[in-house]
Amino acid sequence: MDAQAFAATQSAAPTSPAAGSTALLTDRYELTMLQAALRSGAAHRRSVFEVFTRRLPDGRRYGVLAGTGRVLDAVENFRFTTAQLDWLADQRVVDEATLRWLADYRFSGDIHGYPEGEAYFPGSPLLTVEGSFAEAVILETVILSILNFDSAVAAAASRMTAAAGERPCIEMGARRAHEGAAVAAARAAYIAGFAATSDLAAGFAHGIPTTGTAAHAFTLLHDSERDAFTAQLDSMGTGTTLLVDTYDLAEAVRTAVEVAGPELGAVRIDSGDLTLLAHRVRRQLDELGAKKTRIIVTSDLDEYAIAALAAAPVDGYGVGTSLVTGSGHPTCAMVYKLVARAASADPDAPLVPVAKRSAGAKSSVGGRKWAARRPDAEGVAEAEVVGTGPLPEQLAPHALQVPLVRAGEVVGREPLAAARERHLRARAALPLSATQLSKGEPVLTTELLLR
Numbered sequence: 001m002d003a004q005a006f007a008a009t010q011s012a013a014p015t016s017p018a019a020g021s022t023a024l025l026t027d028r029y030e031l032t033m034l035q036a037a038l039r040s041g042a043a044h045r046r047s048v049f050e051v052f053t054r055r056l057p058d059g060r061r062y063g064v065l066a067g068t069g070r071v072l073d074a075v076e077n078f079r080f081t082t083a084q085l086d087w088l089a090d091q092r093v094v095d096e097a098t099l100r101w102l103a104d105y106r107f108s109g110d111i112h113g114y115p116e117g118e119a120y121f122p123g124s125p126l127l128t129v130e131g132s133f134a135e136a137v138i139l140e141t142v143i144l145s146i147l148n149f150d151s152a153v154a155a156a157a158s159r160m161t162a163a164a165g166e167r168p169c170i171e172m173g174a175r176r177a178h179e180g181a182a183v184a185a186a187r188a189a190y191i192a193g194f195a196a197t198s199d200l201a202a203g204f205a206h207g208i209p210t211t212g213t214a215a216h217a218f219t220l221l222h223d224s225e226r227d228a229f230t231a232q233l234d235s236m237g238t239g240t241t242l243l244v245d246t247y248d249l250a251e252a253v254r255t256a257v258e259v260a261g262p263e264l265g266a267v268r269i270d271s272g273d274l275t276l277l278a279h280r281v282r283r284q285l286d287e288l289g290a291k292k293t294r295i296i297v298t299s300d301l302d303e304y305a306i307a308a309l310a311a312a313p314v315d316g317y318g319v320g321t322s323l324v325t326g327s328g329h330p331t332c333a334m335v336y337k338l339v340a341r342a343a344s345a346d347p348d349a350p351l352v353p354v355a356k357r358s359a360g361a362k363s364s365v366g367g368r369k370w371a372a373r374r375p376d377a378e379g380v381a382e383a384e385v386v387g388t389g390p391l392p393e394q395l396a397p398h399a400l401q402v403p404l405v406r407a408g409e410v411v412g413r414e415p416l417a418a419a420r421e422r423h424l425r426a427r428a429a430l431p432l433s434a435t436q437l438s439k440g441e442p443v444l445t446t447e448l449l450l451r
Helices: 003-008 028-040 066-076 082-090 096-103 134-138 138-165 179-193 200-206 216-221 223-234 249-260 272-285 305-310 393-398 417-426
Strands: 046-053 109-111 125-130 170-171 241-243 266-269 295-298 316-319 334-344 351-353 370-376 381-388 402-406 446-449
Touching: 028 096, 028 134, 046 134, 046 138, 066 138, 066 417, 082 096, 125 134, 125 138, 134 334, 134 370, 138 170, 138 179, 138 316, 138 334, 170 179, 179 200, 179 393, 179 417, 216 223, 216 241, 223 241, 223 249, 249 266, 249 272, 266 272, 272 295, 305 402, 334 402, 370 393
Parallel strands: 170 316, 241 266, 266 295, 295 316, 381 446
Antiparallel strands: 046 125, 046 334, 109 125, 109 402, 334 351, 370 381
16 A cells, blocks of 8 residues: 555544544554564563553653543544555565454553643552453553643643743644644643634634634735724624734824724733833723724733833733744653553463563663642642552542543543543642742652552
């Protein structure tokens, strides 16, 4: 099969069970491991895999889990098409016996995990995948690719919305990312508090509010700025946002109010010293009687720039590049590790904890884990407790993992609004220092309780 035909079988950003196959969104060694395990007879041993990160990006106080809903879609759509199987055979990736096994693949195990929008810390068992080794191991790459990217964007977005306070943030990063990643980034940003996106595909796929009016090209198209503003107002009404920094800012603001009147919705500033210019524009708008006209700023903003504008008369922020690249940390270093496996292929065989014991920082802790966030007397989180064995009764009300898939059936799908609301609650329950932008250690320590 040629590359064009192969691409036609794929979906860049599956958003529902009807989306394209996700089965080849994986690394070759997942399938070669599968083949070897099938030959050895170990493939059918019950196994437990765990997604976690050993550390947060430098200076981050907390992480934000995003992408869980997309993972559930990806697991449902992990089906090998005839064309894909033919390509695997042609490329001699795996043998005939393995191809026959893949042809019937359906995940039939269980998945538990932190609900989407929840905060997390080093060692948090974000996702626990339990099934046979064969059916769980081949999900590794697609799960990590979704969670690492979406959670990186959500963490950056959370810092930005915390810095913005009550002022809305608009996601505008589609042109700075792969087209599929842009949709995922808009979704993750919305979970972490962004109010809207400029990306219509994200609005269509996920029900996120969309916004946008005009760029500099629209002004440059017309013979004068006045003509451009008049045309936009005739089309969109006085509630629109006029871009006022194409030529002379003060003259543009004056023209905007003359054309639109004092009921002009907003002006947007996209360059220059935003703090200084916001003060000047606010003063000018007030003098012209446009006291209700809002000021929106864009221009390569990140959480630090947003925080620096806290005292400026700004009403909203448009954020692009920094958001979709995780504000300097485009991945979360999440890993997918086998932490327990059955002593044999017998369905009743007991689980045996397993762990990597290499030198350096890449060791792991064996055993199927639970997690709880212990609050202090005032309800503020004071520790992330991760353990094996029975969950202590006093921590049960604070348990973090929820069922997502049971016996292969998705049970944890929820509206995006639920994840959005959860994130705001989770962030509010952390110590106040969590939202500080100065560098520091994770705001909660992870306590291990191994039994």
